[in-house]
Amino acid sequence: MILTERLYEAFQQLGWGRIPEIVHQHAEEAAKENISYLAFLDKLLHEELEAKHHRNLQTRTKLARLPYQKTLAQFDFSFQPTIDERRIKDLATMRFVEHQENLVFLGPPGVGKTHLVVALALEAIALRYSVYFITAHDLVQTLQQAHQTNTMKQKVRMFLKADLLIIDEIGYPKMDAAHFFFQIISERYEKGSIILTSNKWFGSWGEIFGDTVLATAILDRLLHHSVTINIKGRATELKKRKKLGSFKHELMENNDM
Incomplete structure (x- = not known):
């Protein structure tokens, strides 16, 4: 005993x-x-x-505060032929994080951008990298509140310490205080990797940030060391609807028999 x-x-x-x-x-x-x-x-x-x-x-x-957990194995690359599966799997090795490079996913809503970045986040976590996920709107709102409560340094530090910062949904809604967003991009420049998703092409970012000069400054730092994935495929919601429609069609046929 x-x-x-x-x-x-x-x-x-x-x-x-x-x-x-x-x-x-x-x-x-x-x-x-x-x-x-x-x-x-x-x-x-x-x-x-x-x-x-x-x-x-x-x-x-x-x-990491991921919105959900979805893996690369769960992504249907056959439905999005504009995405190079081998390229995504190469990104999953996280070499871009080792080199403090950025990754940008561009494409219309519903094509699987967030699914892919969440899947890459899980791969990064499995390789022992620290990850933090936040939407662009929440990022700016958080920094606005921190500015008002004199806690700006602590909040900025929070967005800088992760090996990989994921900023989702740039483009909806438009940003009222884009200079806060610029601060994070600038502070992480050549120091830490960022993955961003946007439903707007780079030419429209001046409208998103309400300032063409500021948008240019953000893009200069963001794209200096980066990989951009343009997704021109179909929305996953359309895929779901097609499946549902096919199921309903089969159901109606069976009922008619």
């Missing part, structure tokens, strides 16, 4: 959460199968490391 208490106290001090749950089971198996001490220890430590990795993954995913 004293030995068990000492072990559990040591587990607690070391921050091991999985080993206390499995140590007796593995000890019994080791005794029955005559497993060596080193093999027994190796199995325990391997499970603890796996559990720790899983906990860290969950924590990083939660801190």
